[in-house]
Every structure is written in structure tokens, then in C-alpha cells.
Amino acid sequence: MYPLKFENLYYEKIWGGRDLESFRSNLPEGNIGESWDIACHKNGTSIVANGEFKGIRLDELMNQKGSELIGTKISKDWFPLLIKLINAKDNLSVQVHPNDEYAKKVEGEMGKTEVWYVVESFEGGNLIVGTKEGCTKEQFKAAIEKGELDEHMNRIPVKKGDVYLVKSGLIHAIGEGVIIAEIQQNSDTTYRVYDYNRGRELHVKKALDVTDLSLQGTKREGIKIEREGYSKSYLCLGKDFSLELYDIKEICNENSDTERFYAFTCVEGHGEILYRDGTEIIKKGDSIFIPATLGKYTLKGNMKLLKSYVPDVEKVEKEILREIRY
Missing domain, CATH: 2.60.120.10 (Jelly Rolls)
Incomplete structure (x- = not known):
């Protein structure tokens, strides 16, 4: 894949x-x-x-x-x-x-x-x-x-x-x-x-x-995690989808998940996705589908990417807690 x-x-x-x-x-x-x-x-x-x-x-x-x-x-x-x-x-x-x-x-x-x-x-x-x-x-x-x-x-x-x-x-x-x-x-x-x-x-x-008039739409600030070469913000998490924002300055190494696919949408800048068998260019406005069995891949460039997927909510909650717990 x-x-x-x-x-x-x-x-x-x-x-x-x-x-x-x-x-x-x-x-x-x-x-x-x-x-x-x-x-x-x-x-x-x-x-x-x-x-x-x-x-x-x-x-x-x-x-x-x-x-x-x-x-x-x-x-x-x-x-x-x-x-x-x-x-x-x-x-x-x-x-x-x-x-x-x-x-x-x-x-x-x-x-x-x-x-x-x-x-x-x-x-x-x-x-x-x-x-x-x-x-x-x-x-x-x-x-x-x-x-x-x-x-x-x-x-x-x-x-x-x-x-x-x-x-x-x-x-x-x-x-x-x-x-x-x-x-x-x-x-x-x-x-x-x-x-x-x-x-x-x-x-x-x-x-x-x-219609439920008790619902209020509020701006999502998210939880931002800084890493060398990029940052990642958890913006929303629920049973239907999770949304994360990757701000890539250099590179970010990632792995696919055999349980679910990922989708990346480029909202600013450009770069590339490097994987075992090749490279795909990604630029502003592009969406790219990451198959569940892709394996290791690298996000490289100067770009902002939205990552969306259907999560294991408990698994992602634990991931966030590991980042913020002291």
C-alpha cells in the first residue's frame, strides 16, 4: 500500500x-x-x-x-x-x-x-x-x-x-x-x-x-505538544473522529495503525510524505489517505497538516495524559 x-x-x-x-x-x-x-x-x-x-x-x-x-x-x-x-x-x-x-x-x-x-x-x-x-x-x-x-x-x-x-x-x-x-x-x-x-x-x-439550543460553539484551543522539528496540537476527540494539527518545520516520523486509516489535509505550505517505497508531494489544499498497513512514514517540509481519523478514544486519551502528566 x-x-x-x-x-x-x-x-x-x-x-x-x-x-x-x-x-x-x-x-x-x-x-x-x-x-x-x-x-x-x-x-x-x-x-x-x-x-x-x-x-x-x-x-x-x-x-x-x-x-x-x-x-x-x-x-x-x-x-x-x-x-x-x-x-x-x-x-x-x-x-x-x-x-x-x-x-x-x-x-x-x-x-x-x-x-x-x-x-x-x-x-x-x-x-x-x-x-x-x-x-x-x-x-x-x-x-x-x-x-x-x-x-x-x-x-x-x-x-x-x-x-x-x-x-x-x-x-x-x-x-x-x-x-x-x-x-x-x-x-x-x-x-x-x-x-x-x-x-x-x-x-x-x-x-x-x-435542534438543541443548549449547545454552544466555542473555539477549540487544543493541547499543543512541542517536538524537535514540529509541533502537534490535539484539537478535538470523540467517537466519530479525532482532529490533530501538525505544524511541520523540518521532519516528523510517524507510523500507520493497522486498526485504522489516517487522512492528512494540508492547510498551509508544502512538503512531502516519504515512505518505504517512495515519496508523495503534498501542498496546500491536498488531502492524502494513509492506509492502515503503510508502515513507517515521514512528514517533511514546511507545512501545517490536519490529521483526521476515527480513534480509539481511550487510547488517545492515555496518549495525551502521558504528555501532560507530571
Whole structure:
């Protein structure tokens, strides 16, 4: 096995733009809102872009290679993650995602918890994370009916490098003027409650079913560990995914895990991944899949990488405690 790159799956959106051209040369025409970079969903499945398996769909490769590719603890019946880049030139709809129980019952797929990393924030770049303090379900419902929801939204300015966890049930929206790296559960279920009078379908009843106004979106500061040649920050950890930020100044030696795959998304700079049989270049905007059986590999260059995976939570907690306990 070797580090896998995939073709970018682009989706035009009414709120999209052309900002991905600042580090991508393959954008199709139109206002591109989303690039699905590691995906295995009915609405978009990645195709390998490099090496021996070039041209093979990710679901087909999972069937061929099984745990050798995704790990012994990851089910090949449902690929767990969806990794995207999002370019918002205008406000996305105010929306909410269901949890697993509701989504399986009503939509026939997984729920959606996601995490955002701000790759770029332009003038006025902002996000909506939750509602303002004191907003009740009655006020929330009335505001939806009157089209006055914005006054209850917790809209915040953001800068490059900010990280926010969006749990299922949290009202949220990506605002105008940002590029976001989004790591999420493998789901494409979104319930819109307000869409700035664009005429698209709203899903108010379902949204009210799943909204939890007690949830608050707070910026993730993480736990930073300094090492020679790089630093590593643990940003969030839960049953659905773990997210870590590697700031590579020189090199970092790593090992794959036979129980699970890893994904690296480059959010700044460039470098390379060296492994037993070769080298893969990685630059800003790239996502690379690390198979469970890759073995030893080295991250080399001057770059920032998001590492996402489905963790053994207890194992990672012990790893963090070893670093901070005295």
C-alpha cells in the first residue's frame, strides 16, 4: 500500500466562489462551493488519482483491500468520514444536522457532527455557531416564521487557523468570506431553517425536532505538544473522529495503525510524505489517505497538516495524559 491521492469532486453552489484557485489549478467553471477530497457517499465517491490503483473508486478499493486499506477496527460497510474544502463568498443557509439515531430512522444514513478549520478568512469572514444566550425554543420558532432569525444567531468574526466543533443539534452556518476545511461524519443530511430568501427548500419541522439550543460553539484551543522539528496540537476527540494539527518545520516520523486509516489535509505550505517505497508531494489544499498497513512514514517540509481519523478514544486519551502528566 502507499499514500493515496484522490481526484477533487467539485460542486457548484449559489454561495460559492473562485477562491480555491489561489492554490488549485483544476477548478471547473462556475461558483464552486465545495470540493469533496476524501469521500465515499452516494452523492460523491472519490477516485484514486495516483499510483497502482489510479482510476479505482474508493468503495471498490475498500472491497478489494478491506482492512489492509481502512484498518481492522473500521467497518467497510460504511466509510466513516467525509473531508471537504468549502469556499463561501456568500452566507450559507442557517442549518442544523441530526444525530445518528434520528438520521438513521428518518434519512437512512448517519447523523452529522463536523469540525471546521479556517484555511483563509477574507474581509468580513464570519461563522454562525449556535444562538445568542437566552434564546428559547419558542423565540427560535417564532423567528423562523417571521424570517427574523438572524437577530438570534451567534455570528462571530474568524481568522485563519480558528477551529470550531459543530455537534449534531447545533444551529450553525458558514458565513461569507472564508475557506473552510471541514472534517465530518460521512453524511449529506442538512436541515435548512433560514436561507436568506433564496427560494430553496426549508426543513423547519425536522430542524425543530433535532435542534438543541443548549449547545454552544466555542473555539477549540487544543493541547499543543512541542517536538524537535514540529509541533502537534490535539484539537478535538470523540467517537466519530479525532482532529490533530501538525505544524511541520523540518521532519516528523510517524507510523500507520493497522486498526485504522489516517487522512492528512494540508492547510498551509508544502512538503512531502516519504515512505518505504517512495515519496508523495503534498501542498496546500491536498488531502492524502494513509492506509492502515503503510508502515513507517515521514512528514517533511514546511507545512501545517490536519490529521483526521476515527480513534480509539481511550487510547488517545492515555496518549495525551502521558504528555501532560507530571
